[in-house]
Amino acid sequence: MGVFLFGSLLAGLLAGLVISAILGGLTTFLLVRLQSRRQYVIPIFFFVAGAVLTACVFGIRSFPFDWGRPGSNYDLAMSNLFWAALSYGASLGTAAGVATIITLLIPTPARIPAPISANSPLRRSEPPPLPVEGVESPKPGVD
Numbered sequence: 001m002g003v004f005l006f007g008s009l010l011a012g013l014l015a016g017l018v019i020s021a022i023l024g025g026l027t028t029f030l031l032v033r034l035q036s037r038r039q040y041v042i043p044i045f046f047f048v049a050g051a052v053l054t055a056c057v058f059g060i061r062s063f064p065f066d067w068g069r070p071g072s073n074y075d076l077a078m079s080n081l082f083w084a085a086l087s088y089g090a091s092l093g094t095a096a097g098v099a100t101i102i103t104l105l106i107p108t109p110a111r112i113p114a115p116i117s118a119n120s121p122l123r124r125s126e127p128p129p130l131p132v133e134g135v136e137s138p139k140p141g142v143d
Helices: 002-035 041-062 074-105
Strands: none
Touching (some): 002 074
């Protein structure tokens, strides 16, 4: 019977990790796009994710599972192991998802681009004058 209990535990953990992987990939995609436009994205995300992950772990740990009598109620024990493992596995993805949503909702100042230096090729300059027929254009460096 222990093999079935271990299988239930493993199935719950794998399902939770799949949920975490999907939410983690979506979170990474959104944060990379958001970071280029706003300041303080990563510190806000990690602070909120740490707080939510801590709340998830304490919530899962304090949830009262009814384990039944030892030596019987294996269906109840299998269900409890599955849901506990699923919860622990999905807690990382849940924390990342909630932290991403909160990071998107918190207003932060827009990222201000650095000023362009005078020697930068990106700096706009005035277009060169158009040549006029019959008039010789001045040569640079000659007065």
